[in-house]
Amino acid sequence: MASVQINNLRKEYPNGVVALHDVSLTVEDGEFYVLVGPSGCGKSTLLRMIAGLEEITSGDILIDGVRINDVPPKDRDVAMVFQNYALYPHMTVFGNMSFALKHRKIPKDEIRQRVEAAAEILELGEYLDRKPRALSGGQRQRVAVGRAMVRDPNVFLFDEPLSNLDAKLRLQMRVEISRLHKKLKTTMIYVTHDQIEAMTMGTRIVVLKSGIVQQVDTPHNLYKNPANQFVAGFIGSPAMNFFEGALDDEQTFVSPGLKCKLPESIALLFGDLPGRRGVVGVRPEHIYDPAEAGNKDVASEIGVTIDVVEPVGADAYIYFYIGDSYCCMRVGADTEHRPGDPIQVCFDAGEIKLFHPDTGDAVTSA
Amino acid sequence: MRSKGGQLAPYGMVAPYLAHFALITAFPVVFSLVLTFHRWNLLSPMQWIGTKNFSAVAADPLFWKALGNTLRFLAIHIPLQVGVALVLAVALNQRIQARGFFRAAYFLPVVVSGVVVTILWKQLYATETGTLNAILLALGLDRVEWLTDPRIAMPAIAVMATWKNVGLYVILLLSGLQSIPRQLYEAAVLDGAGKVSQFFNITIPMLNPILLSVIILSTINGFSLFIEPYVMTGGGPLNSTLSMNLYIYRQGFAFYKMGYAATLGFILAGIVFVVVMIERRVIEQEYP
Known part of the structure; x- marks a missing residue:
């Protein structure tokens, strides 16, 4: 087990493309640390730099306090699980797991x-004499994990290990890897573009965008208190709804197609924003049919026309336009609403987020 | 119901290919098979002699000499060809400067006429005026009788044939190298494998299908050795470079023993088949 410290790490390719901008992170001993972000955000590059597979332009990587920038990959005591498994196809499962x-x-x-x-x-005991081609996708992924496990490394690195699996297997392997982490208590750094994986597996999550760290926090905090509009939109599925507009003199937020009386706690925050402009964010589960809002403190009602109703099992998503913004609202699976129906919706006043209109940073009272 | 013309159309479409196949492939094979049981000098009528051609081959010392020469050529040519091709392919797969130029340069001899290449090498190998001996002399060494010493002539031809053909195998191996996933090497690096271990544990096993093709193609091409000894040595000295194909050619077109030449041809085809099957079995056992 080991801690991993990353100080001002930068990766610039010879063609001038900068994949990572002075990234600094600390992964605690035994932590399940998830790097998440859209394609091309630099998360895999960061992982490969920790593994020693990618040159470091500047900055330092320390494992257990020891600088490893110039240590060859084999001597870093890190094991990596690759996206496409990278199993040696001509070797048996035993051969693959024993190679290192x-x-x-x-x-x-x-x-x-x-x-x-x-x-x-x-649960690979009966497959040790088989070649990888004779295994299913899930079994191959377990062999790849096993190959890393037998080395008893200080740090496990996972590079989108589940993205080649079907949805059911992905869920199963997600649970298995989490269980493995609990059992081994080894430091694990896990790269994914799938925010559900990040939220369900990570003890802490780093959100990256264009090589810049957006936020490092627990899954709960990332969801509840996103640091900026990008994190708010990236974490959570369906994504948060955003409305750009300004606050008028009567604490009413005005955006194309939307006039909404905001609670005083939010309205006060507009005072610090240029021209009292801002971006209001509301998650789909915080938009209600007023009749079903119960005792919740809700902002003003808005009339909309349903565009699409999407049942997803336990829930259903209702999509509609408010002005130019295409919005999503989460309702119960037994909803009787149909496309074309006019309905009234309202926002949960306590869950409304506000972001700076230019920087996208979250605006909070604290 | 389809019209009569409509029914005949498919036959009309395959007819050109069938005619080509019958004339260029099937007829020569069947005719030469018939020839193996005949004596024929192109002018007189064919004479049925049963299996006498086959028994004559078994008792023909020059046949055994030519077969031995060809196998000796293959024993030098195939390992040299595959080894050099592999080394060049691995080198050209690295990020080196002017990689495209080198790839083209190694492939160039493949597209140059065999006769032209052979004449060029004949000049290089010439005992008195050749470039190679000029270099040896400049280094203070003795001249070598590249094409007139019976012990050296066949290895000299094997080196030349390798130079001529290696570009093709380099391209084949290069395509194989480029299809090996980079992650396998990265996984091996993290597993602690050095360059040598990576070569034997990843590169060679992953290249196995291409290597098998290269070895089989080299074998078949090697058994077809003809132009080089025909132009450079005429099969000499002392028949030391007399290849199977050169011997077949002489029997057919110098001595007009068409039946005997056809018999030698069929025996050679059988030998090629057996050797290739053995190679395939060995390689597949080694790297299944």
């Missing part, structure tokens, strides 16, 4: 013992 141990000159008996122990945990 053979190169570390570990006695044969111990190699067998370690591989069999890992295979038992991952």
Whole structure:
């Protein structure tokens, strides 16, 4: 087990493209740390730099306080699970899992013992003599995890390990990897573009955009208190609804197609914004049919026409336009609303977020 | 119901190919098979002699000499060809300057006429006036009788044939190298494998299908050795470069023993088939 410290890490390619801008992070010992962000945000580059597969332009990486910038990958004591498994196709499962141990000159008996122990945990015991091509996607992914496990590394690195699996297997492997982390208590750094994976697995999550850290926080805090409009829109599915507009003299937020009386706590925050302009954000589960809002403190009612109703099992999503903004509202699966129906909606006043109209930063009272 | 013309149309469409196949492939094979049981000198009528051609081959010392020469050529040519091609392919797969130029340069001899290349190498190998011996002399060494010493002539031809053909195999191996996923090497680096271990544990096994093709193609091309000894040595000295194909050609077009030449051709085809099957079995056992 080990902590990983990243200080002002920068990656610039010879063609001038900067993949990472002075990233600084600290991964605590035994933590399940998730790097999440859209494609091309630099999360895999960061992981590969920790592994030693990518050159560092500037900055430092420390494992357990030791600078490893110039340490060869094999001596960093990190194990990596790749997106496409990267199993050696001509070797058996046993051959794949024992390959690293053979190169570390570990006695044969111990190699067998370690591989069999890992295979038992991952339920691969009966497949040790098979080649990867004779395994299912989930089994291959478990072999890739097993190959990392047998090395008993200081740090596990996962590079989008579940993205090649179907939805059902992905869910199953997600649970298995989380369970494995609880069992091994090893530091794990996990890269994904899937915010559900990030939210369900990570003890802490880093949100990256264009090589810049947007926010580092627990899954709950990222969801409840996003640092900026990007994080608010990226974390949560369906995404948060945004309305850009300005506050008039009567604490009413005016945006194209929307006039909404805001609670005083939010309205006060507009005072610091240029021209009392701002971006209001509301999550789909915080938009209600006024009749179903119960005792909740709601902002003013808005009349809309339903565009699409999307049942997703336990819930249904209702889509409609408010002005130019295409909005989503989460309702119960038994909704009787149909496309074309005119309905009234209202926002949960306590859950309305406000963002700076130019920088996108969250505006809060604290 | 389809019209009569409509029914005949498919036959009309395949007819050109069938005619081509019958004339260019099927007829020569069947005719030469018939020839193996005949004596024929192109002028007189064919004479049925049963299996006498086959028994004559078994007792023909020059056949065994030519077969031995061809196998000796293959024993030098195939490892040299595959080894050099592999080294060049790996080198050209690196990020080196002028990579495109080198790739084209190594492929150039493949597209140059075999006769032209052979004449060029004949000049290089010439004992008195050749470039190679001029270099040896400049280094203070003795001249080598590249094409007139029976022990050296066949290896010299094998080196030349390798130079001529290696570009094709480099391209094949290069395409194989480029299709090996980069992540396998990255996983191996993290697993602690050095460059040598990566080469033997990843590159070679992953190239196996291409290597098999390269070895089989080299074998088939090697058994077809003809232009080089025909132009450079005429099969000499002391028949040391007499290849199977050159011997077949002589029997057919120098001595007009068409039946005997056809018999040698069929025996050679059988030998090629057996050798290729053995190679395939060995390689597939080594790297299944």
